[in-house]
Amino acid sequence: RSDPLNGGASYPAITVTVNVASNAPSSVTNSVTVSGGGSPSLNASDSTYIEPANVLWLGGGHAGVINAVTVTTDGNLWTSGGDLTIKQWNPANLALVRSLNLDYTSGPAAFAKNGQRVAVRGSGGDDLFLTSDGTLIHTYPPGAYGIYSPSISADGQTLVFQVATPGPNYIVVASALSNTQITVASTTYGFGFSAISPDGNTVVVSDPSVNGTIDLYRASDGSFIRGLAGNTGANAVFFSSDSSLMVALSGTSGTIRIWRLSDVLLLQTVLVKNQDGSAANVAATAFSPVDRR
Secondary structure (H helix, E strand, O other), rough: OOOOOOOOOOOOOOOOOOOOOOOOOOEEEEEEEEOOOOEEEEEEEEEOOOOOOOOOOOOOOOOOEEEEEOOOOOOOOOEEEEEOOOEEOOOOOOOEEEEOOOOOOEEEEEEEOOOEEEEEEEEOOEEEEEEOOOEEEEEEEEOOOEEEEEOOOOOOEEEEEEEEEOOOOEEEEEEEEOEEEEEEEEEEOOOOEEEOOOOEEEEEEEEOOOOEEEEEEEOOOOOOEEEEEOOOOOOEEEEEEOOOEEEEHHHHHHHEEEEOOOOOOEEEEEEEEOOOEHHHHHHOOOOOOOOOO
């Protein structure tokens, strides 16, 4: 500006409005330089906290707790389960594609990565549905004490679940293609978790009799592959999309162990810590789509 400034006076404050990138860091530094009028230049800066972007609310969403969410491999469909319904969304415009009222009583839902099938715990056992129209494909009856923890392969053709009885508890592998079932493991103690790899070839079960051991089985015939020791406190496993890598998560100790399944080799152990150096409580992990992180 060209108008003079008298001694002891000040110009009106200058307000600058900026657009903040969605991927901006949590803190940025604002800098300003003032020069002119024959006076020395002055510089000032300050650190500014960037608030995280607001989470978009999907109108017409679940009324209650959401137990599971998945995204199809191509990223074109979101599927969520909760409040006894299954819903699918178009991520491009956040529009609700369909909502299905299924025989879905409680617990987590297991979605095939192609978005076409879902396994849920129903009133009569584990139910396998088509997500396109809610058609019931098959019901796998429970034992006397119920059926738990469904897991499903990426193509929706192979399921793994736990069956509880007054005697042993079982890990069952079911083929939706041939409508057959085999038992791969049993115990009187109860299993902590079970899962199937995305390619449907490997069943992973926590060994209830040996703390820190995870057992691997072939889904095709139920044969035992080997046990993976040294996974103390493991409470969940996660797979890369090509089934080559598996993460064994010990959430309460913040320990993540990365295994290569082809030769069952421990590649890396990661300890997640809080800022004060204490062990973090990790609820879940996930691989990036290209399986490099």
